[in-house]
Amino acid sequence: MGKGRSKHQGLPDPIEMYHPHLAKKRKVDDEDEKPSKRKRGDKKSKAAPVVPEKKNGKAVKQANGTKSKPTATLPTKKGAKESAPKPKANGKKAPPPPSDSDEGSDDDDMEWEDEDDEVPQGKLSAADFMGSSDDEGLDSNDEPNLDSDSENSVYDSGDDEARPIFSDDDLSGSDAEEQLTAANIAGLTRKLDLQIAQEAEEAEAEFQEQITTNIGTDEVKPFVIGAATSEEDAAKSLASLTPDLALLRTRINDVVRVLEDFSNLCEAGRSRTDYTDQIISDISAYYGYSPYLAEKLFHLFSPSEALSFFEANETPRPLVIRTNTLKTHRRDLAQVLINRGVTLEPIGKWSKVGLQVFESQVPLGATPEYLAGHYILQAASSFLPVMALAPQENERCLDMAAAPGGKTTYMAALMKNTGCIFANDANKNRAKGLIGNIHRLGVKNTIVCNYDAREFPKVIGGFDRVLLDAPCSGTGVIAKDASVKTNKTDKDFLKLPHLQKQLLLAAIDSVDHNSKTGGYIVYSTCSVTVEENEGVVEYALKKRPNVKLVDTGLTFGVEGFVSFRGKTFNEKMKMTRRYYPHKYNVDGFYVAKFRKVGPSPVGTTSAVPEDVEEVEQEIGAMDIDEEGNDKEKEKKEGPGAFDWSEDEEDKEMMEKSLRRYKRRKGIDPRADPSKAGTKAKKEEAPEEDKIQKPESKKPESKKPESKKPESKKLDDEGKGKEKPAKAKGDKKDKPAKSKGFVRVSKKA
Numbered sequence: 001m002g003k004g005r006s007k008h009q010g011l012p013d014p015i016e017m018y019h020p021h022l023a024k025k026r027k028v029d030d031e032d033e034k035p036s037k038r039k040r041g042d043k044k045s046k047a048a049p050v051v052p053e054k055k056n057g058k059a060v061k062q063a064n065g066t067k068s069k070p071t072a073t074l075p076t077k078k079g080a081k082e083s084a085p086k087p088k089a090n091g092k093k094a095p096p097p098p099s100d101s102d103e104g105s106d107d108d109d110m111e112w113e114d115e116d117d118e119v120p121q122g123k124l125s126a127a128d129f130m131g132s133s134d135d136e137g138l139d140s141n142d143e144p145n146l147d148s149d150s151e152n153s154v155y156d157s158g159d160d161e162a163r164p165i166f167s168d169d170d171l172s173g174s175d176a177e178e179q180l181t182a183a184n185i186a187g188l189t190r191k192l193d194l195q196i197a198q199e200a201e202e203a204e205a206e207f208q209e210q211i212t213t214n215i216g217t218d219e220v221k222p223f224v225i226g227a228a229t230s231e232e233d234a235a236k237s238l239a240s241l242t243p244d245l246a247l248l249r250t251r252i253n254d255v256v257r258v259l260e261d262f263s264n265l266c267e268a269g270r271s272r273t274d275y276t277d278q279i280i281s282d283i284s285a286y287y288g289y290s291p292y293l294a295e296k297l298f299h300l301f302s303p304s305e306a307l308s309f310f311e312a313n314e315t316p317r318p319l320v321i322r323t324n325t326l327k328t329h330r331r332d333l334a335q336v337l338i339n340r341g342v343t344l345e346p347i348g349k350w351s352k353v354g355l356q357v358f359e360s361q362v363p364l365g366a367t368p369e370y371l372a373g374h375y376i377l378q379a380a381s382s383f384l385p386v387m388a389l390a391p392q393e394n395e396r397c398l399d400m401a402a403a404p405g406g407k408t409t410y411m412a413a414l415m416k417n418t419g420c421i422f423a424n425d426a427n428k429n430r431a432k433g434l435i436g437n438i439h440r441l442g443v444k445n446t447i448v449c450n451y452d453a454r455e456f457p458k459v460i461g462g463f464d465r466v467l468l469d470a471p472c473s474g475t476g477v478i479a480k481d482a483s484v485k486t487n488k489t490d491k492d493f494l495k496l497p498h499l500q501k502q503l504l505l506a507a508i509d510s511v512d513h514n515s516k517t518g519g520y521i522v523y524s525t526c527s528v529t530v531e532e533n534e535g536v537v538e539y540a541l542k543k544r545p546n547v548k549l550v551d552t553g554l555t556f557g558v559e560g561f562v563s564f565r566g567k568t569f570n571e572k573m574k575m576t577r578r579y580y581p582h583k584y585n586v587d588g589f590y591v592a593k594f595r596k597v598g599p600s601p602v603g604t605t606s607a608v609p610e611d612v613e614e615v616e617q618e619i620g621a622m623d624i625d626e627e628g629n630d631k632e633k634e635k636k637e638g639p640g641a642f643d644w645s646e647d648e649e650d651k652e653m654m655e656k657s658l659r660r661y662k663r664r665k666g667i668d669p670r671a672d673p674s675k676a677g678t679k680a681k682k683e684e685a686p687e688e689d690k691i692q693k694p695e696s697k698k699p700e701s702k703k704p705e706s707k708k709p710e711s712k713k714l715d716d717e718g719k720g721k722e723k724p725a726k727a728k729g730d731k732k733d734k735p736a737k738s739k740g741f742v743r744v745s746k747k748a
C-alpha cells in the first residue's frame with residue numbers, strides 16, 4: 001500500500017502515504033534524531049517511544065524514525081579488504097525496498113470520517129479527568145513483545161464472504177475539515193523547504209559515493225567470500241574484534257546481488273550456501289542479531305527483501321493513536337489535539353479511528369483528552385486482529401490474552417459497549433493495567449478475569465467470537481524491543497509455539513459453533529516466524545477439523561505461507577495475513593481467522609491444564625542437545641531438519657503435562673481416564689469420529705439463554721450466581737483456579 005518513500009528513507013511508508021508532503025516533512029525531522037548504528041544489545045534499540053513525550057512540554061519526537069547507519073569505519077580485515085569490492089564511504093544506503101502494494105488506501109485526500117455518526121457519550125467533563133493515571137504507559141506499545149490494540153467494525157464478518165472493511169465514503173468537505181487540514185499543512189510546510197535543500201545535498205553526496213564504488217555495475221562480479229584471507233590475516237582480524245561496519249555493509253549488498261543473480265555473478269567454486277552463510281553472518285554482526293535469529297528471519301524472504309526487513313527493524317514505526325469512539329469522534333479529537341500543537345493525520349482510509357502523529361508540543365500520554373480516555377496509543381498493526389474479528393453489538397466475546405487491553409477496548413468500542421466481553425490475562429499485574437485502560441476508556445461491557453487461558457472453555461465457553469492475541473517471541477516488534485535480537489533461542493521457538501497451539505485449541509473450543517451471528521476465532525501474533533504462525537494454525541486445523549480458515553476481511557497484507565522450507569501447509573493458509581515493517585511500515589504481525597463449523601471433540605474442555613511454567617519445564621526436559629537440536633528429530637530427519645513441533649511430539653508433551661497435573665491435584669495418573677484428565681486419551685481418537693457424535697454428548701457449554709451481558713450473572717464479589725466456570729455441558733466442571741473474575745464495570 002502506499003507509494004514508496006523517498007529513497008533516502010529506504011523504506012516504504014504506507015501509513016503516511018496519503019500526503020507526500022507530510023512524509024517528506026517527517027524525513028526532515030528524522031534527520032534531527034538519526035541514531036548511530038546500533039549493535040547487538042545496544043540499548044539504543046529500545047528507543048522506540050511508547051509515549052514520545054518530553055518533559056516540560058517540549059516537543060514530542062517523531063514517531064517514525066531514523067535510518068541507522070554505521071558510525072565508524074574501523075580497521076578492516078586485510079584479506080577481506082582485498083577480496084571485497086571497494087567499500088562505500090560509509091555503507092549507509094539500504095537496498096531499494098520492494099515496491100509496496102497500494103492495497104487498502106487511496107491517497108487522494110485525508111479522510112476524516114468517524115467510525116459512526118452517533119454522538120459519543122461524554123464530552124469532556126470533570127469526571128473524565130479522573131481516569132487512572134497508572135494507565136499511562138500500559139498500552140501495549142511499552143510492553144516488549146506485546147502489542148496492543150484494535151480497529152473498527154465497518155466489516156461484518158457474520159458471513160465468510162469478504163466485504164470491504166473500509167468504506168468509500170469520504171470527505172465531507174466542510175469548512176471545519178479544511179481548516180483542520182490547513183492547520184496541519186501550515187505546521188508542515190516550514191520544514192519542507194529545509195528538507196528540499198537537505199535532499200539536494202544528500203543526492204550529491206550519494207552520487208559521489210556511487211561513483212567511488214562498483215555497486216550497481218552488474219558487469220563486475222563481486223568477490224565477497226573471504227577465501228583470500230590467510231589464516232594469519234583472519235586471526236589478526238579477529239583480534240581486532242570490532243567489525244568494519246562499512247565493509248560488512250558493502251559485502252551484504254554484494255552478496256544480495258550475487259544471490260539474486262547467482263548464475264551470472266557467483267565466483268567459481270562457491271556455492272549458494274557459502275554466500276548465504278556469509279550474508280547471515282554479516283547481517284548478524286552488522287545489525288546485532290544472534291546468528292540463530294538472523295538465519296531464521298533471513299529465510300523468510302528473498303535476500304533483498306530480507307535486507308529491507310532487517311533495515312526496517314532499525315527504525316521505529318509511526319506513532320499512532322486510536323480514537324475511542326465510545327467517547328469522541330476522530331474529527332473532534334483531531335481538532336482538539338491540533339489546537340494543542342499536535343501534528344497528525346488520519347492513518348488512511350483503511351481505518352476510521354486511527355491518527356498518525358508526526359510531532360507534538362505536548363506529551364501525548366498526559367493530555368486531558370488522553371486522561372479522559374478519548375484515545376489510546378496503539379500500534380497500527382494492532383488494529384488488524386480486531387478488525388478481522390469484527391465483533392458485533394450484543395455478542396458475547398472472549399479476549400483470551402487481553403492485557404494491557406488495547407484490543408479489548410477496541411472490541412468494546414466496536415460493540416458500542418453492548419453485549420459482553422470477557423477480557424482474560426494470565427498475568428495478574430498486567431491484568432491491573434487492563435483494568436486501568438478499561439476504566440479510562442469508559443468500557444462498560446467487560447469482565448476481567450485472570451486465568452491461564454488454556455483453562456477455557458472450562459472456565460466458561462459458548463462465545464460468539466474469541467480473539468487470541470497470543471504471547472509470542474516478538475520478532476515483529478524488534479524496532480520496539482531490540483532485546484529480541486539476541487534473547488530468543490531455539491527453545492523459545494519450541495515452547496512458544498507449543499503454548500500457542502494449546503491456547504488456540506482452547507480458543508476454538510470456547511466458541512459456540514451455533515452462534516447466530518458469529519462462531520469466529522481470530523489468532524494473531526506480533527511475530528513473523530512460521531513456527532508461531534502458520535505452524536500453529538496448521539496444527540489447529542489438524543486437531544480441530546471442526547474449524548476452517550476464512551477470509552480475514554483485511555484488504556492488505558501478504559498471504560500466509562502455503563509452503564516453507566520443505567513443509568507444506570493447508571492451501572487455505574494463503575487466507576491468513578502477514579504484515580511486515582518494510583512493506584507496510586507497521587509492526588510485524590500475523591492474523592488468521594477461523595470459523596467454527598461443528599462442535600469440538602468430546603472432552604475438550606481445556607487444552608492442557610498445566611501452568612505455563614510447567615510447559616517450560618517440560619520443554620526444558622526435552623531431548624535437546626547443546627546446539628538446540630532435537631536429537632530424536634535428527635535421528636528421523638537428519639541433522640538440520642527444520643524444526644517443527646509435530647503432533648507426536650506435542651502429544652507426548654501434553655500427556656506428560658497431564659500426568660504432572662493430575663499428580664499435583666492428588667489424582668492417580670493411571671486412574672480411569674474417563675473420570676479425570678480424559679483429554680490425552682481422547683485426543684488419540686480420530687477427530688472425524690469425535691465431531692460426528694451427537695451434540696448432546698459433547699461438553700460444549702450451552703449458549704446463554706439470551707445475549708445478556710454476562711456481568712448480570714455475577715454478584716458483587718465477582719462470583720457467579722450462575723457459575724461462570726461451568727464447562728459447556730459439563731456440570732461437574734469448576735473453575736480450575738480460584739482466581740475468578742473481576743467485575744470492573746457495571747452496566748450503565
Ligand SMILES: C[S@@+](CC[C@H](N)C(=O)[O-])C[C@H]1O[C@@H](n2cnc3c(N)ncnc32)[C@H](O)[C@@H]1O
Pocket residue numbers: 140145146147148149382400401402403404405406407408424425426427430451452453454469470471472612
Ligand atoms: C501479545 S500480549 C496481549 C496484548 C493484548 N491483546 C493487547 O492488545 O493489549 C500477550 C498476553 O498474553 C498473556 N499470556 C501469556 N500466557 C498466557 C496464558 N497461558 N493465558 C492467558 N494469557 C497469557 C501475557 O500476560 C500477555 O499479556
